[in-house]
Amino acid sequence: MVLVPVSTVSTRNHPTDSWRIQRPTIQYDKCIRCMICWKYCPDNAIEIENGDESAPNERIAKMEYPVINYSFCKGCGICANECPEKCIDMEFEVIE
Amino acid sequence: MKSVTEFKTIMTGNDAVAYGAKLARVKFISAYPITPQTTIVEKLASMIANDELDAKYVEVESEHSALAAVFASELTGVRSYTATSSHGLLYMHEMLHWVSGQRLPIVMSVVNRAIGPPWNIWADQSDTINQRDTGWMQVYSESNQEAMDTIIMGYKIAENSEVMLPLMSMEDAFILSHTSEPVTLRDQDLINDYLPDLDLKFRIDIGNPMGYGSYDTPDGTFMELKKDMVDSMNKAVRVIKDETEKFNQMFDTNYGGLVERYRMDDADYALIAMGTVASTARFVVDKLREKGLNIGLIRIRYFRPFPYDDILEDLKNIKAAGVIDRSVSFGYAGATYSEIVSALYGKINIPVSSFIVGIGGRDVRVEDIEKIADTVRNESSGVYWINVKKVI
Ligand code: SF4
Ligand code: SF4
Numbered sequence: 001m002v003l004v005p006v007s008t009v010s011t012r013n014h015p016t017d018s019w020r021i022q023r024p025t026i027q028y029d030k031c032i033r034c035m036i037c038w039k040y041c042p043d044n045a046i047e048i049e050n051g052d053e054s055a056p057n058e059r060i061a062k063m064e065y066p067v068i069n070y071s072f073c074k075g076c077g078i079c080a081n082e083c084p085e086k087c088i089d090m091e092f093e094v095i096e
Numbered sequence: 097m098k099s100v101t102e103f104k105t106i107m108t109g110n111d112a113v114a115y116g117a118k119l120a121r122v123k124f125i126s127a128y129p130i131t132p133q134t135t136i137v138e139k140l141a142s143m144i145a146n147d148e149l150d151a152k153y154v155e156v157e158s159e160h161s162a163l164a165a166v167f168a169s170e171l172t173g174v175r176s177y178t179a180t181s182s183h184g185l186l187y188m189h190e191m192l193h194w195v196s197g198q199r200l201p202i203v204m205s206v207v208n209r210a211i212g213p214p215w216n217i218w219a220d221q222s223d224t225i226n227q228r229d230t231g232w233m234q235v236y237s238e239s240n241q242e243a244m245d246t247i248i249m250g251y252k253i254a255e256n257s258e259v260m261l262p263l264m265s266m267e268d269a270f271i272l273s274h275t276s277e278p279v280t281l282r283d284q285d286l287i288n289d290y291l292p293d294l295d296l297k298f299r300i301d302i303g304n305p306m307g308y309g310s311y312d313t314p315d316g317t318f319m320e321l322k323k324d325m326v327d328s329m330n331k332a333v334r335v336i337k338d339e340t341e342k343f344n345q346m347f348d349t350n351y352g353g354l355v356e357r358y359r360m361d362d363a364d365y366a367l368i369a370m371g372t373v374a375s376t377a378r379f380v381v382d383k384l385r386e387k388g389l390n391i392g393l394i395r396i397r398y399f400r401p402f403p404y405d406d407i408l409e410d411l412k413n414i415k416a417a418g419v420i421d422r423s424v425s426f427g428y429a430g431a432t433y434s435e436i437v438s439a440l441y442g443k444i445n446i447p448v449s450s451f452i453v454g455i456g457g458r459d460v461r462v463e464d465i466e467k468i469a470d471t472v473r474n475e476s477s478g479v480y481w482i483n484v485k486k487v488i
Contacts, residue, residue: 001257001258001297002258002260003199003317003324004198004199004260004298005197005199005308005309005312005317005321006298006308006309007306007307007311008307011311014311
């Protein structure tokens with residue numbers, strides 16, 4: 001048999017957070033839950049969670065909302081760029 | 097007893113190759129359909145349209161995508177095929193490495209054509225010689241029949257569990273690709289006996305998800321994977337010889353393994369050629385034999401894996417050899433020449449010359465090969481360009 005480059009180890013075991021220079025933060029009180037950030041994230045690093053209280057209004061609070069998984073977000077800023085409400089801030093990561 | 101339905105007909109090299117793919121029961125074909133593409137995929141597309149071939153045909157936007165599509169389909173365990181030529185092959189360069197590195201036994205036909213500038217669509221092997229180091233096996237055919245049979249043998253060799261490397265099957269542009277010759281269409285049942293269905297052990301299986309070619313580190317297995325490709329290429333030498341012999345027995349053919357010898361038994365001098373130039377060289381060998389010169393011909397079929405052992409064996413009693421290349425490495429000589437010289441180094445010390453012929457489809461005439469034989473007989477060594485005009 002030959003040696004074939006297939007791997008059975010999930011990439012979930014390989015966090016890429018250390019690659020990030022800038023960190024996106026969603027301001028949930030402005031976020032309208034359009035999920036455009038979720039669609040655009042090239043790393044599938046934005047996940048969907050059920051309703052949240054810190055929303056602009058009660059109706060939106062019942063909707064699903066985006067949560068960034070910082071273990072895999074590489075900080076590319078695409079989500080911030082695409083967000084129609086401009087409610088994703090990009091800030092430099094600081095080592096404390 | 098099976099009824100054998102072989103029949104002889106007349107067809108171009110491109111049609112012969114398309115029938116080769118059909119006989120090999122390819123299930124997926126992808127191609128970029130404009131120049132430098134050839135009538136190979138046109139023929140296959142019409143076979144599918146006429147329900148003569150049960151395969152999926154996907155048109156894509158570039159040769160890079162064509163090989164990417166074939167890469168993906170082969171990875172699902174489906175025997176896949178594509179064809180290209182010259183600049184199209186160069187555009188595939190990155191994917192060539194992905195296919196071999198992923199160990200996918202894809203067979204691809206390449207019509208050998210010149211690379212510009214200036215634009216030129218005629219016979220020249222520079223396009224595939226450029227892909228020497230991509231991990232593909234390379235076969236150069238001399239007739240339309242051989243081009244057809246090589247597709248079938250190609251899958252059998254590539255899919256061998258010890259090999260698992262892709263194979264490029266070449267025909268010289270126009271001389272084979274667009275020229276009609278008598279070709280025997282093989283019996284499908286016999287081909288089915290010779291070539292079983294593809295059973296790709298590591299195919300994509302949604303019940304057992306795996307990462308393909310994902311990521312590896314200097315301390316991982318990257319280096320070992322590359323070495324394994326070289327080991328498999330070396331093991332392919334035996335597999336090629338065995339499978340060619342099996343094919344010869346089943347179909348009453350007489351293909352050499354990695355090389356084919358003509359009047360070499362008592363030869364003092366040898367010509368070495370690859371592709372259709374060998375046909376003219378064979379004619380010249382006969383002509384010179386009549387004049388009493390003991391000369392023979394070695395036709396290289398497989399450029400990768402290179403037939404180092406065969407060459408050493410064949411040249412051990414030879415006084416001088418001439419290597420004829422229809423390609424050139426700028427800054428050195430012909431590609432086959434440098435392989436031959438490195439095969440001989442430290443073992444057989446004879447003069448070997450490099451002859452560059454037929455670049456950009458320039459005709460390679462009997463008188464050109466006679467001139468080459470003359471130089472070889474004078475036991476000189478050097479790099480010679482044959483039939484070149486004075487331009488300034
Ligand atoms: S910064 Fe880039 S990687 Fe991170 S969540 Fe936004 S789009 Fe995804
Ligand atoms: S794109 Fe902006 S507004 Fe839309 S869901 Fe994402 S963060 Fe909220």
